[in-house]
Amino acid sequence: MSLLEVTGLTAGYGPARVLHGIDLTVDDGEVVVVLGANGAGKTTTMRALAGAIPHQGSIVFDGAPLTGLRPDTIVGRGISLVPQGRGTFSHLSVLENLRVGAARRRDKAEIAADIDRWCEVFPRLRERSGQEAGTLSGGEQQMLAVARALMSRPRLLLCDEPSLGLAPVIVAELFRTLAEINREQGTALLLVEQNAELALGIADRVHLLEVGRVVAAGPVAEFRDNESVRRAYLGD
Amino acid sequence: MSTKTVDVPVEKPAPAGRFPITIVRGSGRYRAGQLGLVALVALLLLAGASAEPFRVGQFTSVLIFAIAISGLNLATGYTGLLSIGHSAFFGLGAYTTGILVVSYGWEPLATLPVGVVLSFLIGVVVGLPALRIRGLYLALVTLAVGVAFPELVKRFADFTGGAAGLVIRARQLAPPDWTGLRLGQRHLWLYWLSAVILILVLLAVRNLTRSRVGIAMVATRDNEIAAAASGVDLAVVKTAVFGLSGAITGLAGGLFAMYIGALSPDGSFTLLKSIELITGLFVGGAATLLGPVVGAFAVVFIPYYSADLASGHVSGIVFGAVLILIVFLMPEGAVGLLNRLGRRIVRITTAAETGSDAGRSAAHSAEKEGEPR
Numbered sequence: 001m002s003l004l005e006v007t008g009l010t011a012g013y014g015p016a017r018v019l020h021g022i023d024l025t026v027d028d029g030e031v032v033v034v035l036g037a038n039g040a041g042k043t044t045t046m047r048a049l050a051g052a053i054p055h056q057g058s059i060v061f062d063g064a065p066l067t068g069l070r071p072d073t074i075v076g077r078g079i080s081l082v083p084q085g086r087g088t089f090s091h092l093s094v095l096e097n098l099r100v101g102a103a104r105r106r107d108k109a110e111i112a113a114d115i116d117r118w119c120e121v122f123p124r125l126r127e128r129s130g131q132e133a134g135t136l137s138g139g140e141q142q143m144l145a146v147a148r149a150l151m152s153r154p155r156l157l158l159c160d161e162p163s164l165g166l167a168p169v170i171v172a173e174l175f176r177t178l179a180e181i182n183r184e185q186g187t188a189l190l191l192v193e194q195n196a197e198l199a200l201g202i203a204d205r206v207h208l209l210e211v212g213r214v215v216a217a218g219p220v221a222e223f224r225d226n227e228s229v230r231r232a233y234l235g236d
Numbered sequence: 237m238s239t240k241t242v243d244v245p246v247e248k249p250a251p252a253g254r255f256p257i258t259i260v261r262g263s264g265r266y267r268a269g270q271l272g273l274v275a276l277v278a279l280l281l282l283a284g285a286s287a288e289p290f291r292v293g294q295f296t297s298v299l300i301f302a303i304a305i306s307g308l309n310l311a312t313g314y315t316g317l318l319s320i321g322h323s324a325f326f327g328l329g330a331y332t333t334g335i336l337v338v339s340y341g342w343e344p345l346a347t348l349p350v351g352v353v354l355s356f357l358i359g360v361v362v363g364l365p366a367l368r369i370r371g372l373y374l375a376l377v378t379l380a381v382g383v384a385f386p387e388l389v390k391r392f393a394d395f396t397g398g399a400a401g402l403v404i405r406a407r408q409l410a411p412p413d414w415t416g417l418r419l420g421q422r423h424l425w426l427y428w429l430s431a432v433i434l435i436l437v438l439l440a441v442r443n444l445t446r447s448r449v450g451i452a453m454v455a456t457r458d459n460e461i462a463a464a465a466s467g468v469d470l471a472v473v474k475t476a477v478f479g480l481s482g483a484i485t486g487l488a489g490g491l492f493a494m495y496i497g498a499l500s501p502d503g504s505f506t507l508l509k510s511i512e513l514i515t516g517l518f519v520g521g522a523a524t525l526l527g528p529v530v531g532a533f534a535v536v537f538i539p540y541y542s543a544d545l546a547s548g549h550v551s552g553i554v555f556g557a558v559l560i561l562i563v564f565l566m567p568e569g570a571v572g573l574l575n576r577l578g579r580r581i582v583r584i585t586t587a588a589e590t591g592s593d594a595g596r597s598a599a600h601s602a603e604k605e606g607e608p609r
Contacts, residue, residue: 050465070471071464080465087462089455091523099448100455104467130585145462152467 003028003188004049004061004079004156011048011055018044020212021057026156026190031182033199033220034192035233036209042192043084045209046160049190050074050081062155076104080154084161086145090134094125097133097144101151111151118147121177139170146174150181156188157181163195171195175202196233200224257582266584281431285424292423293495294540298532299430300491303437305516305528307484312514313522314445315477316457317366320510321378324385325355325482327505329489334402334499335395337409344409344494345429351490352483359482363475370460382510386501401500409494426495433491434529437484442525444480453477454523485513519562521569530570534562 002025009022018041026032036042048055051071059066066074071081080101089097095115102111119126122143128136133144142162149157159178163171179202182189192209193199200206206223208216216223223229259266284295304326311317332351336342365377389396396402411417411425444450452473455463464470493499512535520531542554566573 047461052461052465070469071461072467072469075465075467083459083462083465087459087465089451089458089462091458092451092454096451096454100451100463100468101466103448103452103463103469148466 001063002026003030004059004190006049006060007058009045009048009055009057009059011044011053011057013044013053018212019048019055022209022212022214024207024214024217026188028155029182029186029188030205031179031189031191031203032205032207033196033203034190034207034209035196035199035229036192036194038194039211040209041212042194042209043160044212046081046084046158046190046192049079049158052081072104075152075154078153078155079158080149080152080156081158082142082145082149082160082162084164086138086141088133088136088141088144088148091132093130093132094136094144095129097148098125098151101148104152114151114153118150121181122147139166139174142166142170142174143177146178150185150187154187156190159189159191161192161194163193163198171198175199178202259582259584261584277435281428285427289423292427294536296423296427296430296495297492298529298536299427299434300488300495301513301516301532301535302529303430303434303491304485304488305513305520305531306434306437306441307481307486307488308513308517309481309522309528310441310444310453310484311363311477311481313517313524313527314450314457315453315474317363317474317478318371318375318514319362319378319478319481320375320507320514321362321381321385322482322485322513323505323507323509324381325359325485326489326492326509326513327385327389327501328355328358328482329486329491330493330499330505331389331396331402331489332486333490333493334397334404337404337493338397338402339395341408343412344404345412348487348490351486355486355489356479356483359479359486360475362482363478366474366478367471379507382507386506389501389505396501397499399501401498401503403498404493406497409497426491430491430495433487437487438525438529441484445525449473449476515559518569519559519566521571521573521575524569524571524575527569527571534570 004024004026006022006024010017010019012018022041022045024032024034034042034045044053047053049059049066051066051069051074055067057067061077061079064077066077066079069077089100092100098115098118099111102114105111119129124140125144125147128140133141136144146159146162162174162178166174175198178189178191181187182202191199191203200220200223203220205219206217207214208223208229259269285292287295304322307325308319308322311319329351332354333344333347336347336350337344362378362381366374369377390399393399406422407419409422410419411422415425417425445453452463452468455466455468456470456473460470492504496504516531516535517528518531519534520529521527538558539551539555542558543551545551546554562570568576
């Protein structure tokens, strides 16, 4: 049984339905990439999984249904979201941002140790620990958003277009770090991306999303060889 | 307002070492600074108390407004929940004190906790809609509460005195014996009582905003979805904040009843009072600890002196013009501006932050003093 099993997920905003029945799975410790163009429903999928918008269908995580739970409860179950556009708390310092990420935890010493660990992984965060997040560069904010999401010790990390608006060299570094975290912590990753090159580099499996439906799913190798995928997502 | 005239420089704080003055938390200099601050506050309060009784009364209303605005600051400043209904909490506290003293012969001081608890409960109830709606829609709900309060007072006239008002006899407001103050020194009693309560409220707000609840409040304001997705329980944060916010403003209302002695629904508990509190908050500096104190001075003294400059409606226009000027020159409020300037000169840091192991030790404590968020 997979860590995350999504079947027939539908969601939207008011009368506008965006997702028309998504099926997708993520295994324990796996890296799964969801590729899709603008408007395919990538962000909506992530928001529904995080409990941030109303949705129907079945989401089962670690054997327990998640549908209808509040976002903070879902964090408690072991799913953490790195929102699109980073969503750091601009008037809180870097350290305070990390502490918010541990909002549901009460183990003070362990929280401090985790802050230390992620400052090790992202040295820029330590340099800027007392600074307000709003004064950080885009790349630093994305690192902060990832570190903050990891502060809840998730088993599954959802990343919503982490590459958006970042310089290629920063994106490469970020994906290296994400792969490292997956390897060392065993944290499963579900990434949605528009820009596929680097994402495919760290992924085990791929789902293709088109206008609110998953049109294809399978191991990365299959997709690299697929002619239409190459043309649409890899710019060949 | 054109964008080019409002010039708020986005500062990039320099790394440690480039500050002219660095003070380490807990060091001798830090302690000396704290002592100096306490001495300064004591001196200012003593100076205020030695003024003529009319002035002492004005200062007392500043202290009371500072408490009321501090309450509003929790909801509107730190958590970003705009409330136009805080006049209702101010009135609820005032009428709780008034009714208990007049109809039930309570000791005025003993009524304050009752007003606080009632205001807290009503605050939680008013905060409930905040779970579903945000921004201006929430403001509309609070507006309705603010509009309803004076009408409710009139409706339950048997209880509240209605439109005719409720008068607390001066003898009932006499300073308690243990103060050693005479009946004629009531103004001093209320001045010192308000000062002590304001200090306690400010200490509580300071501790709260630095706690995990406090950072959850600012996180909720900065980015609600990300806060929830980080595990912040928005329902608890919002209702608790509205409750606490209402409780503190209600406490100010109770003091106000003791200060003013006569309550009427159309006097100090209409929407106008809400607007005054909001004005004070933004002039002084929202989400700053001392902004409410500066703002309270502004809302008490600017109208007073603008009435000197001109008469009648014109004085209102002068008041408005001064407010526009202040907001134009200091969009982050007086204390917000001072904090920003101050941080260029003085840096207060923990011992660990100056060393290499910033993350671990500093994780336990908040960073800078009284900083705007």
